[in-house]
Amino acid sequence: MKYITSILIVPLATAALTLGLFSVVNGQAKPKYTIKQIMKDALKGGLAKKVVGGEATEKEKIQFLDYAISLYENKPKKGEAASWTRLTGNLVTAAAKIAIDPKASTATLGKAVNCKACHNKHKYDKPK
Numbered sequence: 001m002k003y004i005t006s007i008l009i010v011p012l013a014t015a016a017l018t019l020g021l022f023s024v025v026n027g028q029a030k031p032k033y034t035i036k037q038i039m040k041d042a043l044k045g046g047l048a049k050k051v052v053g054g055e056a057t058e059k060e061k062i063q064f065l066d067y068a069i070s071l072y073e074n075k076p077k078k079g080e081a082a083s084w085t086r087l088t089g090n091l092v093t094a095a096a097k098i099a100i101d102p103k104a105s106t107a108t109l110g111k112a113v114n115c116k117a118c119h120n121k122h123k124y125d126k127p128k
């Protein structure tokens with residue numbers, strides 16, 4: 001029985017990783033913040049600008065990374081999962097590099113926080 005379970009779990013876990021859906025598949029808690037909160041506090045709120053501008057403190061860089069990871073774990077109402085995984089994955093990687101290395105360039109993050117590129121594909125607008 002143990003053997004059978006592990007045969008089943010491995011491909012499932014792999015699929016979950018590939019799709020970037022672990023939090024959904026293993027039934028674990030929701031992302032720490034909602035997309036709305038992240039937009040308000042991290043992107044529109046000026047934190048992103050500070051980090052990209054190289055003016056953020058160590059703590060703020062970690063805070064931004066926390067928001068980025070949470071965005072990755074969320075699921076937008078609109079757009080393809082693969083596209084979301086790519087866009088938010090880029091954001092997480094860029095934010096992580098900056099948080100780890102004080103000398104890292106912020107140019108990649110500058111591209112990854114492109115509001116319009118992501119909104120065009122994933123921002124849900126209520127039908128009028």
Ligand code: HEC
Nearest residue numbers: 035036039043044076087088112113114115118122123124
């Ligand atoms: C990786 C994707 C992504 C990036 C990058 C992004 N956004 Fe968003 N944003 C979204 C999604 C998805 C929504 C729609 C949220 C929903 O459906 O609830 C949204 C919604 C919003 C909203 C409306 C929130 C609300 O109250 O409903 C604001 C404001 C916003 N974004 C600002 C920004 C700004 C400013 C930037 C750039 C500095 C930015 N976003 C970058 C994905 C992104």
